[in-house]
Amino acid sequence: MEALVGGFTLLDSLALAFFLLCWFGYELVMGRAASRRHNLNETINAERHHWMQEMALVDNRIMDAGLQSSLQNGTAFFASTSLLSVGGSLALLRATDDVLTFLAEMPFGLATSRIAWDIKGSGLVIIFIYAFFKFSWAYRLFNYTAVLIGSVPRPGSNRGRNPQEAANRAASMSVVAARHFNCGQRAFFFALAYLGWFVSGYVLIASTAAVLFVMWHREFASDALAALAKSPAPPGT
Template sequence: MAALAVFLALWLAYEPMLKAIARGRGVINTDMTVIRAAWMRTMAGRDNKFMDGQLLGHTLNSASFFASSNLILIAGAAGVLFGGEGAFKSASSLEVLKTSSRLLFEVQIALVLLTLARGLLDFIWAIRQMNYCLAVIGAAPQSEDAAFQAAYGDIAARLMNPALSAFNRGVRGYYFGLAAASWLFGPLAFVMVTLAAVALLVMRQRRSPAARAIRDLRRLIEGG
């Protein structure tokens, strides 16, 4: 149960922990909020907003793809979970799996199912919010008033940033879904894969070339 406690703590506390480490900057998720806000302010002052709709539509298609893939994985995990004694015997026959009882096996699969289900809900919420964003882009009036453009862009960003944050949480669910699945290989593997997944996520958020480029771009937008 200690391994499960480690997983749950890291899974549920990952995002608050990342925000605390970043303190408002220095990670992709927070730096991108500034870049998206700049995008929306530029969009509000642009005559032709076709490109903005296309860019957001591409992200919407990506979210729909991930949601569909997630649903397939959920169906597979649910099939195993509700497969009864036959599914347990088939899994127990594999030497690499460490599951001592049917109850433990069902809890292990249920955890995978739970992580995937949470990710699916995040994708669905992201898709809904992105559709709202498309309406906001389409409704943006032509205006030469710079103050109005900035205000409209900031409000649009307040809608877009939560949408993309939900999308990011959905993608992150795959990492934790893989970590949850590693419990089938024993508690030690469970802890090690969970720690590795979190370390990989943090590294990509803070130390990857993409993170450094986005950090520099944020500084440029903010004027240093």
């Protein structure tokens, strides 16, 4: 296809549009699926509410604190990984001349202009920055959840607060934190698809479609969702 502005072709433009449509379209579908409760995230969100309601009935909450800490630590790991990914992407932009020389010598030919490469690399940086903001905000929200867990009245407390309402507040905050965490993870997944654009627009379309299928399958048709739908096994089996 003939090159357009900055070395881009019509294929590049269509591939990028397809990539953005899949990403934001999937986010829209996930937002609307929240009311149907037929997907993995919403099923787990319901379990978050069950967890907090059970937590409000006991006095010893060491296990609950440990579980909440594991959620925070996992989020912190992804936030730090996002920063490393931003640094790696910026380093890729600094080495544009070396990369273009290397690609020109490849047997299958990946010739591209400097402007096109810099724009593609900048897009990758933006994706990882977005992921960092999502993960860092999720980490803070999980901290707020820990505070709300600690504020749930214990059995026999005479502070005048309703333990079940306080538990629902903690669960709702945990759900919001998980939603932002999931957005950050999707950014990582689509960043992997985005790497296909460095090869060609056709590869970007194929990699985006593959990532979209994997994410949809895990959310709506995975064995994890089937496991949550199963009835608990009777004792002794």
